[in-house]
Amino acid sequence: MMNRRTFLAKTVAVPLLASAPMSQKLYPAQQAGVRIGGNIYKKWTDPESWVASVKDMGYTAAYCPLSIGSADDEVSEYKKAALKADIVIAEVGAWSNPLSPNDDERNKAIEKCIGSLDLADRIGARCCVNVSGSKSETLWYGIHSDNLTDDTFDLIVETYRKIIDTVKPKRTFFTLEMMPWLYPDSPDSYFQLIKAIDRERFAVHLDPVNIVNSPQRYFNNAALIDECFKKLGPYIKSCHAKDIVLQHNSLSTHLDEILPGKGYLNYGVFLKNLSKLDAPLMIEHLASETEYREAFAYLRQTALNNGVNLYK
16 A cells, blocks of 8 residues: 555645546535534434424534434435425534554444444435544544554555445545544645545545644634635535634643634634535534534624625
């Protein structure tokens, strides 16, 4: 297998958007607006009550309401309900560690990814998403000295080819979140993985907060967001909404995740770029319904301030 160092030597520059395969071409600008979703708090027992719970939050996109192993008829019912209510199922989370040094954990994680991708394809979700994995023995997304190496890059390629080739999805895509200490850790390394994995159904999940890992990226995050969309735009299937703050009372770099609108991420630039794609924006990691509603209100007002329509 061609490792990352060899791949980089053969890669002169990241091509322009027009280089994407036909099925990954940039969607036409969505005149109706950006779709936003997030966690829901009203309990549901069937597709109709799930739709009501999503709409109660004001969302036009949602996380997958079902889990791995759901029967085909139940999946079909939720899929039909989402289509009828004009709700996009944004993603199925496959959160696990397919690169774990523990054989049992690694194999279970790969099976979870396969099951999650299958569910995403059956229910018509925009993507299945995971982090690539870690060499840490204690935390599935943890820091480890071997994470950002050529050997790990090769293992990511091998692992996600296997997952995609096993499921052979026709309606959805497997995507990875960029992370501060895991591949992909930048727009360029993500593009390198796209080319190395070389599968039409491998695409991009964008969470720019995850790669704001230095003061330079923090203070210049608008340019970083622009770079992500310029280099990865044709492949982006879903996005996450959160925020980040650099702590000024620490002698070492200390960055904290925070509720959208409370940090330094340039959401005007983020939403303007996102409005050119057909990819939902999903709020995550908040503690309560009140916080999700606050975040949604902030995104709605920021869109209005920047001339970006939200899907209604």
